[in-house]
Amino acid sequence: DDIVKQYVQYKKSKTSSKGISCEDISNGILEYFNVMLGSQLLYKVERTQYSDILNQYPDKPMSQIYGSFHLLRLFVKLGPVLSFTTLDKANIRVLIGHLGDFLKFLETKSEDFFSMTCYSYPQTSEYLRRGAQ
Numbered sequence: 001d002d003i004v005k006q007y008v009q010y011k012k013s014k015t016s017s018k019g020i021s022c023e024d025i026s027n028g029i030l031e032y033f034n035v036m037l038g039s040q041l042l043y044k045v046e047r048t049q050y051s052d053i054l055n056q057y058p059d060k061p062m063s064q065i066y067g068s069f070h071l072l073r074l075f076v077k078l079g080p081v082l083s084f085t086t087l088d089k090a091n092i093r094v095l096i097g098h099l100g101d102f103l104k105f106l107e108t109k110s111e112d113f114f115s116m117t118c119y120s121y122p123q124t125s126e127y128l129r130r131g132a133q
Contacts, residue, residue: 001063003071003113004030007105025098030063032081033074037062041073068106068113075103 004026011022033041042050053065063071078099087095106113 001030001061003068003106003109004063006109007102010105011101021094022098025095025102029071029074029099029102030061032078033063033066033071034061036074036077036081037066037070040077041070072106072114075099 008023008026038047038050038054050062053062057065082092082095085092
């Protein structure tokens with residue numbers, strides 16, 4: 001959520017004519033992220049942690065818990081997902097342009113968003129055993 005909010009603020013500060021649709025796109029990114037995280041964006045070993053987090057925070061959107069590394073995985077999966085959308089070709093082009101802008105924003109902030117110190121999960125033998133089940 002924080003990354004997407006920073007992106008919207010960044011786009012608004014540039015006074016782009018895409019401001020309103022930028023918020024719509026950003027909301028869509030969060031929605032797709034929250035829907036796809038558990039089933040398509042996590043590695044097998046991460047699903048144990050995900051299950052624990054869901055139990056601990058059942059009413060909290062996962063976009064408020066998971067971060068940049070998982071968000072980036074979403075963009076790998078979006079192509080096939082968007083092929084099932086009801087948008088026409090012109091709107092798909094606009095959407096792809098916004099998604100490209102978002103990825104460029106992530107790149108400009110890569111040192112902030114993709115620091116290896118912010119990504120960790122417990123690698124205890126118990127955790128790995130549960131993940132392998």
